[in-house]
Amino acid sequence: MAAVLDLPMSVVRPRARRVAGVPVALVGIALAYLTLFLFLPLFAVFFEALRKGWGVYAAAVADADAWAAIRLTLLAAAIAVPANLVFGVAAAWAIAKFDFPGKSVLITLIDLPFSVSPVVSGLIYVLVFGLQGWFGPALADHGVKVIFAVPGIVLATIFVTFPFIARELIPLMQAQGREEEEAAVLLGANAWHLLWRVTLPNVKWGLLYGVILCNARAMGEFGAVSVVSGHVRGLTNTLPLHIEILYNEYQFAGAFACASLLAILALVTLVLKTWVESRVARETVI
Amino acid sequence: MLRLIRAFTALVLAFAAASSQADVTLLNVSYDPTRELYQDFNKSFAKYWEGKAKETVVVKQSHGGSGKQARSVIDGLDADVVTLALAYDIDEIAERAKLLPADWQKRLPHNSSPYTSTIVFLVRKGNPKGIRDWDDLAKPGVSVITPNPKTSGGARWNYLAAWGSVLKKGGSEAQAKDLVARIYGNVAVLDSGARGSTTTFVERGIGDVLIAWENEAYLSVKELGPGKFEIVTPSLSILAEPPVALVDKVADRKGTRKVAQAYLEHWYTPEAQEIAARNFYRPIDPQVAARHEKEFPKVNLFTIDQVFGGWQRAQKTHFADGGTFDQIFQPGRK
Numbered sequence: 001m002a003a004v005l006d007l008p009m010s011v012v013r014p015r016a017r018r019v020a021g022v023p024v025a026l027v028g029i030a031l032a033y034l035t036l037f038l039f040l041p042l043f044a045v046f047f048e049a050l051r052k053g054w055g056v057y058a059a060a061v062a063d064a065d066a067w068a069a070i071r072l073t074l075l076a077a078a079i080a081v082p083a084n085l086v087f088g089v090a091a092a093w094a095i096a097k098f099d100f101p102g103k104s105v106l107i108t109l110i111d112l113p114f115s116v117s118p119v120v121s122g123l124i125y126v127l128v129f130g131l132q133g134w135f136g137p138a139l140a141d142h143g144v145k146v147i148f149a150v151p152g153i154v155l156a157t158i159f160v161t162f163p164f165i166a167r168e169l170i171p172l173m174q175a176q177g178r179e180e181e182e183a184a185v186l187l188g189a190n191a192w193h194l195l196w197r198v199t200l201p202n203v204k205w206g207l208l209y210g211v212i213l214c215n216a217r218a219m220g221e222f223g224a225v226s227v228v229s230g231h232v233r234g235l236t237n238t239l240p241l242h243i244e245i246l247y248n249e250y251q252f253a254g255a256f257a258c259a260s261l262l263a264i265l266a267l268v269t270l271v272l273k274t275w276v277e278s279r280v281a282r283e284t285v286i
Numbered sequence: 287m288l289r290l291i292r293a294f295t296a297l298v299l300a301f302a303a304a305s306s307q308a309d310v311t312l313l314n315v316s317y318d319p320t321r322e323l324y325q326d327f328n329k330s331f332a333k334y335w336e337g338k339a340k341e342t343v344v345v346k347q348s349h350g351g352s353g354k355q356a357r358s359v360i361d362g363l364d365a366d367v368v369t370l371a372l373a374y375d376i377d378e379i380a381e382r383a384k385l386l387p388a389d390w391q392k393r394l395p396h397n398s399s400p401y402t403s404t405i406v407f408l409v410r411k412g413n414p415k416g417i418r419d420w421d422d423l424a425k426p427g428v429s430v431i432t433p434n435p436k437t438s439g440g441a442r443w444n445y446l447a448a449w450g451s452v453l454k455k456g457g458s459e460a461q462a463k464d465l466v467a468r469i470y471g472n473v474a475v476l477d478s479g480a481r482g483s484t485t486t487f488v489e490r491g492i493g494d495v496l497i498a499w500e501n502e503a504y505l506s507v508k509e510l511g512p513g514k515f516e517i518v519t520p521s522l523s524i525l526a527e528p529p530v531a532l533v534d535k536v537a538d539r540k541g542t543r544k545v546a547q548a549y550l551e552h553w554y555t556p557e558a559q560e561i562a563a564r565n566f567y568r569p570i571d572p573q574v575a576a577r578h579e580k581e582f583p584k585v586n587l588f589t590i591d592q593v594f595g596g597w598q599r600a601q602k603t604h605f606a607d608g609g610t611f612d613q614i615f616q617p618g619r620k
Contacts, residue, residue, distance in 0.1 A: 131362030
């Protein structure tokens with residue numbers, strides 16, 4: 001095995017030496033780009049957040065409205081991610097392992113939230129569940145609130161994040177093919193066994209990767225949630241909306257303090273993502 | 287697995303259940319620059335109501351461009367009271383959603399407007415472009431910041447103030463249209479709400495002059511460093527009357543009519559009028575107004591009823607689809 005791997009490397013090496021300047025230049029460009037568009041803003045967020053000291057930072061994060069926003073953000077993600085996990089696995093399993101009419105239509109529909117502007121996704125719910133919308137009056141008669149309340153925010157979050165897990169799993173499952181499933185069925189496995197014992201173990205790292213991306217977007221979503229939120233502070237503000245409000249109220253330190261929470265979330269996501277990627281890489285080598 | 291799901295559900299429910307500690311909760315849907323005003327006013331009302339009815343009341347706030355906020359109430363945002371930038375937006379709620387009677391504006395004194403304001407200019411220190419009056423905004427090379435009249439109430443007051451200033455000086459409608467067209471030709475950024483425009487001008491440093499609510503101009507000078515900006519009061523401006531109203535259907539459904547009504551009436555007490563003045567809104571109580579006379583420069587003010595025949599007509603002529611604003615404002619086509 002090792003001998004086979006060595007062969008192409010020795011072929012590549014002399015060519016790489018001839019263009020030695022190119023990698024250095026490329027890395028330089030990439031680093032400059034990252035510094036300008038990523039590290040600098042990231043640094044600015046933390047710098048601004050802490051400019052007035054830890055006291056102001058702690059006060060902004062511990063504020064009752066900020067806590068309500070954090071709670072709502074976590075709640076929306078805690079409902080949206082599991083819902084999309086179930087949907088994503090079901091859709092990917094169906095698309096990758098079975099043949100049925102309308103398959104390409106389903107694939108297109110899954111991509112819909114990616115191609116629609118988040119503002120439009122929010123407006124759809126206003127048109128459907130708003131007081132002047134299709135079901136709004138009937139729901140209002142029964143005292144059910146969807147938009148400008150938590151259910152609307154959860155719905156909008158689910159809508160904008162539902163492609164993440166399915167999109168992650170479909171190519172992976174398709175690449176793995178159906179042989180293992182077919183073998184399992186021949187050996188007498190039922191659908192449940194097939195899913196738990198064969199399909200899911202094969203895609204578990206891809207699945208986790210999808211969950212992480214889905215969660216990051218669920219917590220960070222602004223546009224769609226902004227449309228259905230109503231912006232009632234302490235009730236229907238998620239963390240990104242709360243940041244906008246603080247910024248508009250001249251509470252810049254507070255706004256950046258809350259923004260730093262989202263930035264920390266992004267960094268944690270990045271670390272988790274890298275870890276998952278390394279696991280995936282190791283598993284595929286083995 | 288089942289245990290995991292159960293634990294998770296419990297956690298979610300715990301998150302959802304937290305909150306709600308007051309006897310009564312009101313929702314006040316307001317426009318953009320009133321954030322600080324209502325923070326103070328809500329505290330004052332909560333104290334008053336606790337003393338009077340022995341009930342704790344928490345007033346939740348929602349802020350945004352006035353037109354957008356009205357739209358949200360029409361679409362079902364549960365406002366017990368609306369406190370918007372102009373009467374037309376509340377008319378829309380009455381007409382489209384029938385949540386309050388059409389004659390809502392007659393129910394409280396002073397056209398239901400417990401505080402007033404006007405439109406002034408905020409310029410950079412030293413007034414480098416020498417802006418003194420409405421004509422100066424139309425000069426070539428002056429970069430103007432104002433919000434979008436389609437979504438912002440303040441922007442509509444700005445627009446009508448410019449237009450009316452020409453008429454009041456004896457000019458014709460055509461001359462007014464020409465001036466306003468040239469002012470909007472100078473607009474650099476058109477934000478959706480007044481607070482967005484303020485941030486654009488003050489924080490992002492774009493533009494030579496911000497056409498703003500008087501209260502917003504004073505607030506930004508106070509919040510963001512006196513000495514960086516100057517307020518210029520034009521010779522003529524409009525009397526802006528931001529009205530307040532009870533949203534009957536919502537308040538009745540939630541059983542909050544009594545508190546909501548008291549909330550609005552509280553505005554007409556000297557204590558609340560004092561709060562308005564402290565937040566740079568012109569009080570309507572003559573005694574309180576007299577006490578703060580020095581802080582508010584004397585401006586020759588005209589009303590929307592005198593010059594434009596009321597909001598319904600002004601809206602139709604100027605801001606409806608195909609109105610004068612659509613005729614004069616065509617970005618990219620100069």
